């Protein structure tokens with residue numbers, strides 16, 4: 001029987017991005033059966049998969065861990081109860097299979113007996129045919145029962161993966177993700193870069209309601225919100241307080257564009273501040289556990305402390321919605337920046353209002369992406385890069401970062417660690433006192449002969465964004481595949 005795997009599961013097993021498998025499907029290298037791929041085809045394309053080596057997967061896990069902070073380092077194993085339930089489900093599957101095999105075995109034994117009877121009692125022609133069939137059956141049975149074929153590596157890894165994590169498919173989008181460790185369904189979806197609907201993330205508002213189409217969920221966190229009897233009957237659950245026991249199909253609302261997310265006002269605390277250079281500060285804010293910020297990568301927030309206020313791009317990923325990063329430039333004309341450099345300290349309150357802006361990843365695109373940042377335009381680009389990595393939907397990601405000041409690549413180590421850890425990511429730092437848009441576009445064009453097959457996200461000072469946009473237009477780059485932000 002052909003072993004079919006969903007694209008997410010297949011990508012996880014061979015340690016590549018889903019986008020890489022989608023590209024192989026588009027090029028005809030890998031056959032797709034209604035969105036699934038066969039284990040045999042996968043092994044043909046990635047013959048190096050071995051049970052004892054899962055390096056690709058580990059590399060991706062490592063980069064995610066480093067990029068998305070402490071929350072990702074929570075338990076990798078599900079809690080004991082969930083683990084027991086998953087093992088119980090697998091044991092039941094095995095018991096079904098064993099019962100099936102026993103029935104087949106009994107059928108074969110009966111058939112052999114019948115053939116023996118025909119060999120001795122049947123008419124001449126029947127006796128000869130029965131003897132021949134009996135011989136064939138004995139030979140094939142010997143081959144099957146005496147076979148020493150090694151177990152299929154993919155099957156074994158897949159079985160192990162099923163115990164460690166549950167696979168979730170969202171309808172109607174058909175997005176997929178895995179629930180690892182003690183995660184709720186909502187946390188796991190956010191970490192995978194999905195923008196499912198939610199509000200308090202604390203069991204109070206009911207906005208994360210989803211209908212379970214198939215599979216089983218279990219409550220792992222307290223909830224105050226009460227589902228109606230009708231909702232319970234229809235299979236509704238709260239994603240922020242439940243985890244998946246096994247593989248799951250759910251119906252849930254998702255944000256596809258910036259306008260889907262309402263503005264929120266949250267009082268956060270300064271968690272940390274780190275100088276990224278003489279005139280640049282990384283401001284790390286943390287929202288209360290019970291009131292997290294819903295946003296899309298690449299969006300801005302209005303930050304207010306005392307009388308000072310500023311609108312800044314969020315430099316972190318929505319997959320870690322409690323921990324928000326901002327890159328603040330020292331500026332004597334900017335009251336908020338002055339406050340950050342002069343008196344703000346860990347523990348201080350900062351009011352957040354937003355999110356704003358539509359510089360977000362295109363939800364409907366699986367094209368490879370070129371990110372272009374100039375100076376602190378890197379902040380929203382960093383958020384997009386981390387989100388794109390979490391989504392794993394693009395085959396390749398390329399980052400060009402132009403610095404117009406010395407030491408302007410202020411998070412170069414992070415970019416290099418992305419490039420080291422991910423096969424599908426490249427990083428090109430460029431230093432130039434004066435940004436030459438034409439030269440930059442020529443350089444990107446030289447690196448990617450088929451640039452029109454990419455999406456481009458561009459962020460930086462206004463003059464830079466304007467000139468690069470014009471240069472791209474002049475060479476006929478499709479307008480719909482370009483998104484730009486002044487930052």
Ligand code: FES
Nearest residue numbers: 199201205206240
């Ligand atoms: S997000 Fe409010 S109840 Fe789940």
